[in-house]
Amino acid sequence: xxxxxxxxxxxxxxxxxxxxxxxxxxxxxxxxxxxxxxxxxxxxxxxxxxxxxxxxxxxxxxxxxxxxxxxxxxxxxxxxxxxxxxxxxxxxxxxxxxxxxxxxxxxxxxxxxxxxxxxxxxxxxxxxxxxxxxxxxxxxxxxxxxxxxxxx
Numbered sequence: 001x002x003x004x005x006x007x008x009x010x011x012x013x014x015x016x017x018x019x020x021x022x023x024x025x026x027x028x029x030x031x032x033x034x035x036x037x038x039x040x041x042x043x044x045x046x047x048x049x050x051x052x053x054x055x056x057x058x059x060x061x062x063x064x065x066x067x068x069x070x071x072x073x074x075x076x077x078x079x080x081x082x083x084x085x086x087x088x089x090x091x092x093x094x095x096x097x098x099x100x101x102x103x104x105x106x107x108x109x110x111x112x113x114x115x116x117x118x119x120x121x122x123x124x125x126x127x128x129x130x131x132x133x134x135x136x137x138x139x140x141x142x143x144x145x146x147x148x149x150x151x152x
Contacts, residue, residue, distance in 0.1 A: 078137035
């Protein structure tokens, strides 16, 4: 947090409970962290204003939404010019199937998490959208067998 004050245990408790259920009312959140509602709300507002809380969202069950196959994809590139890499990143980031996209140090160069309906949909995604992007040298796909722990 730089020059801002450190998070205390109550701030950490607030963050924990909001990560578990972002729809908690302020009254319920205050009860869980041992505060009255007004100071709890002030703390939440401060956490939002300082950029620690960046937003609230719904968690979607991928299977129920027709995207039950998760594939971890590693991409190695064959170029190092910035324009080609920026084009590759812009193209891949725009795909709805890509729910996580990271550039890495070392090999592979990129890591993706892709959600699709099934293997046929993934094959169409890989062959129709990934292979052929300028700079892509190698694509390694690993379908997820089982999720052990996911926090986000």
